[in-house]
Amino acid sequence: MKENLLAALPEIVLALGAMSMMMLGVFYKATAQGRMSTVARGSSVLIIIALAALSYTVGMKGSFFNNMFVMDGFALFIKAVLIFSAGMVLIMSNHYLEKNSEKIGFEYPILIMLSLCGMLMMVSANSLLSLYMSLELQSLSLYVLAAIRRDDSKASEAGVKYFVLGALASGIMLYGISLIYGFSGTVGLDELKQIISGSTELGNGMIIGLVLLVCGLCFKISAAPFHMWTPDVYEGVPTPVTAYFAIVPKLAVAAFLVRLLFDTFGSFVGQWQDIVIIISILSMSVGAFAGIWQQNIKRLLAYSSIANMGYALVGIAAFNESGVQALLIFMVIYMLSSIVIFAVILNIDVRDSDGEKGLEKIEHLNGFAKNNPITGMLIALVMFSMIGLPFPPFAGFFGKFFIFKSAIESDLYGLAVIGVIASVVAAYYYLRIVKVMYFDELGKNIRVNLDLEAHSKLIILMATLVSLFIFVYPGKFLEYAAYAAHNIF
């Protein structure tokens, strides 16, 4: 029993922590702002404690809670990254939260903790049942997060849209699970693997079940053709929520996808590989082409994340150990870059004839680098890194390098070529951000004010330094990723 609890310690810390913060928020007598900052700080501390609790699971390998929950090096790596990045997002939202504490309830940090708890459980899910439960815990928290600005019609619309489509995807997934259950008689991944190991080919029922399950998961990581919700939701919801959506949940779902396809259905790679390849190509192309016309920076980042999920899926399609490793490397590097860019966006206030608001339109960044040389340079470097150019400190090049290396290892040359060409197309919109910041003149009648508060500065510095470390001295980081990948393959 003790072992079981230890294996799930970070999840337990987060769940209990979320409850206690909820109580604190309800009974704590203070102004909205005071309550918000107390709860937010408390939650940040709890997330750090969860990270510390994770250290108890180092070296654990095996399944717990009657085979519902698995813990290994792979899960450990992903969980560490998830907790770290969720903490980062929470801390960098501070500025926005305190300024808008009247409009955003104190539930924001609590929901982040709950969804994080769901994601951690999902990474460890070893049964379709525990997968579904953890996925719903995560998704329901995210639906509420999306609609947290009740006064804002756009945000509410985005929330409803996300909820309806997300519920549909969950339904599809549940149907897939029920088919798999019906045809195999089990929901546990280990038993499932044993049952199907006898046959050389999956039956039709299992195939349909698997496809539906994969579709549902692809919805959650916003891979094309299940990406429709992403731009609207990213645009509508408050920026800290966008940051959270873009940075954290996808890694968790991708991790489960890897576990499902590589471990459980690994011997049937011939039957699922084409699906992943097609989804990956679609995501890369949709993300690259559709991003070109965007005027809203959050929509642009939405398409960018669709394209990036396409690259991550290349690692899965490659179906080899370096593919998993590349996926982890790629996602971590993407995450670090996104943290920097969102930390900057969250701290920009735009004042024009309509009053003051956050950064929305790309053209608001006109001439940005003139008044903010260092921050401008940082954003430009992130953009170059997202293109995949090898320029320190951001290591986007290594992400793509290892992703395509895994594809080449599996002889997927076409996929690699399509991928690099899509990255050239996407380069256009990343360059456009550099262009408005550096080549264009300052906009008239508009004041763009960047006020980086200490927390955000710290986070940007940390993310940049970690990226730089990965760039200059990739060996150690690759070793961790290889260790994690080795566990799953």
Place this chain on the structure above:
Amino acid sequence: MENMPILSITIFLPIIGALAILLMARGEEEAIRKNVRHTALITTITTFLCSLGILFNFDSSATGYQFVEKAAWVEGYNIDYHLGIDGISLTMILLTTILMPLCVLTSWRLQNRIKEYMICFLLMEGIIIGVFAALDIVLFYLFFEAVLIPMFLIIGIWGGDNRVYAAFKFFLYTLIGSVLLLVAILYMYNYAGTTSIPELTKILPNLPLGVEKWLWLALFASFAVKVPMWPFHTWLPDAHVQAPTAGSVILAGVLLKLGAYGFLRFSLPMLPEASHHFQSMIFVLSLVAIVYTSMVAFAQYDMKKLIAYSSVAHMGFVTMAIFTFNHQGLDGAIFQMISHGIVSGALFLCVGVVYERMHTREIARFGGLTAIMPKFAIFFMIFTMGSVGLPTTSGFVGEFLTFMAVFKVNYIMAAIAASGVVLGAIYMLWLYRKTMFGEIKEECKTMRDLNGRELICLSVLSIGVIVLGLYPNMIFRLIDVPVETIIQQVSR
């Protein structure tokens, strides 16, 4: 001296200079400008001295790479921080370090965002030296791609009216070539298990011809855009016309050489069979470049565009010479690269001189400049002659060797290529006559002759043109051994 990492120092000195400028304290505008300029000049000159140090310690009779530095970079993956040079890289590094201080001098009076400007140039210098010194193919790719960033910013921020279009065209065009190179690199890495260039040169020629051809084409996509070869050259006139003077100098002087260097370092030694297979294709493309772009150059009314097209034609000689696979050819190609680097750089400087005074580059608006700018007229004459390929200038040696080499392979091709020289003479002399002789145009009368800085820049380059023309052996002595090595590798 033996154990000093002199190559790393030469690469990182300009980069450190750029960082120093970045971190320079805020203060009074004019004082900052002065500091920035001086820091940039001192850094580039020190870098030049470093490269001279390399030259003096270089053993031109030794085979293989010298000043080799190796340190593990991506541990466990055989990707190293591996530097080393042979004679070919050395001449290219020298070309870069000579041109850079001149670029800084040319931009001395720049007002607009000089800090970022100098940072871009210094970064670019470090990166370009890195390209020539890299002995690891991933490291090479890193530098090869990174050079896009400063050049993109230079064209986009300090360029002419249509700078955004030109910057994007330049960037996306070159990027699509280089990503295919990345795929090829990944294939090589996966096949050979190493990224070291000397190792790959040993392993890759064993590939079956079918695979070699694909790899060769991927490499070609990248290098042909960089050179640029016809029909991938269309980014070049735009980029040149819009770029500021110093940007054009570096673009024509050094960046175009990256492509030719790539052919010499990768395509020929690593994929010899495919290189032979595609020889005729390269010949045809080069011939079209020589004849067609020379004619296009003749139709230009913008001086910079004319010189840009002449660059394409001259680089056509280079690619043609490289793919003759004989000693004269490679000697001629490398010499032509150096000579073109100096001459076209100088021509762009000359255009910059008149542009600064008249704010136009339209040929028709100039006339009779010999009378009012005699010093300028002399220098412009020297470089025009260098571009035409008159004996005693550096242009002659490269072209002459090229024709000799091509003649050995195919005399019809050589005859057609030789017509390019005539065409070159036509448009260059026409340009000279239109701008320098004839009636003095009314608006030209107020133009001043060269000032001190311009005089320094142009004299350094004109000395280069004439000395190389009279004593080409100083280059051949350096590149003799590596050229012989490449020929052996390609004729396996």
